[in-house]
Amino acid sequence: MTSADHDDSPAAPAGTQAIRRALGTLKLLAEDGGALSVNRIATRLGLSPGTANRMVRALLAEGLVAHDPRTDTYYLGAGTVLLGQAAQQGFGLDKSLPILEALNAETEESVNLAVREKSESVVMLRVQSTLALRFEQRVGARFPLYSTASGKAILAHSPDADAYLDGLPERLEPLAPGTVASRAELARQLAKIRRSGYSTDKEENVAGVRCVGAPVLDADGRAQAALVIQVPTVRMPSDRVRELGARVVTAAKEIARFIPLDRIMSR
Template identity: 45%
Template sequence: MAGDEPDRTQSGNPVLGAQTISRAFSVLRLFRDRRGDLGVGTIAKELGLNLSTTHRIVRALVAEGYLAQNTDSERYYLGTGALLLGQAAHRNFALDVVYPVLQQLAAVTGESVNLGVLTADAAVVVERIESAEPLRFTQAPGTRVPLHASSMGKALLAFNADAAERTLKGTRRLHRLTAKTHVSTRELRSELDQIRARGWSTDDEESNLGVRCVGAPIRDGAGLARAAIAVQAPSVRVPDERFDELGPEVTRAAKEISALLPPGHSF
């Protein structure tokens, strides 16, 4: 098993060095996605690593401040290094500037709001506002959202030709997530034309049954979208006619965020 191979970074082998770095990032992602402290045994089991390898990685991360140890339980948690890195990313993404707009959109609609950024093959949630409703749909930061089956993803595809080409070129059928997912690239291309014409996108239970969403792109000065926002709600609160109500609200918020970002800012 690859996870049980010894780590010989001192040999100078670049492959092994890259493997160690990759494993360290895997440990940090585990702490990002799991709440609470974690023991070395749990980390090793979750990532398929042996205990000695896991101990070395954890000790190195503690030494650099990215993990810290609870001396009572001997379990580990994210340290100040991770906190400072997150704060720096928060500033670089200008989330402190856009957060009030997301809050206002959530207040006006009464629903959950997400902001996501474009990666190679998905939109990744970086900020969220949860609805106050007891029945709600939310996605935690770090959630990967499919481009072809989400309002956020389709807003990005409609206003980013390179992303659309990467997603659709040479593809005959798209991955089906629910019975309502559009799997035909021809149908999706037609929908993207409609999104460009009106400025906002929809997700009619295409990625999660029982959830309907409306999204809009955050565009730079050239009109290119590398980020998008979406309002998400249980489908029982979004009859067909509410799409037309939510669309302009989401579009207004997305345009406000675009105007607030510093010149040259890129997600």
């Protein structure tokens, strides 16, 4: 039995271990985006093959996982589609999508709606650019808050921004050529975002990609979500940053009418 095959929480309720394994399996299949064998699932999650097989069979019986007998692999089942559709409606993503599509049509660039999950920014909704030169990204992609336009837009309007900054090292881990170098510089950027209303990412998360983002604010001026326009650097001169900044701020205000921000993922 591997170390992941037992739950060492001192007061874990009965069934917690099985729930964690099931959720881990579903998240793995979602993040991988393809079909995986039982042995591969076991290896990735640190489970024994027997435990992984029982978990997959239980999910299969509930329709949350499907089986390809030709390759003896498993992938997300139709039941997860129904859950996803219900979640999209609950989060207002179905009503937000037309706003992203309109912004995409106006700018011809990729548009993301991201939410905060603890110290990361997670892509919840995406409309991809149809231009030949574009950056491919999937829904569910997650990145550190400090390196993204979405994360910085959210942080600038978060009540725990100071606590987040205090928890960072003075020198930040670089993820791309333009990643903000220090905690002090990040604090200055957050102050600038509060003044301008929008955030920028100048090749801070991905080389060759610049972004402009705006917070989706609740009635108290707090943010747990952000709207972002993602552009190849070659199509983003300084004057376009200001133009897209104004557009994304307007669109983010529209989205705020539909997103129940009190339901967005906890920090």
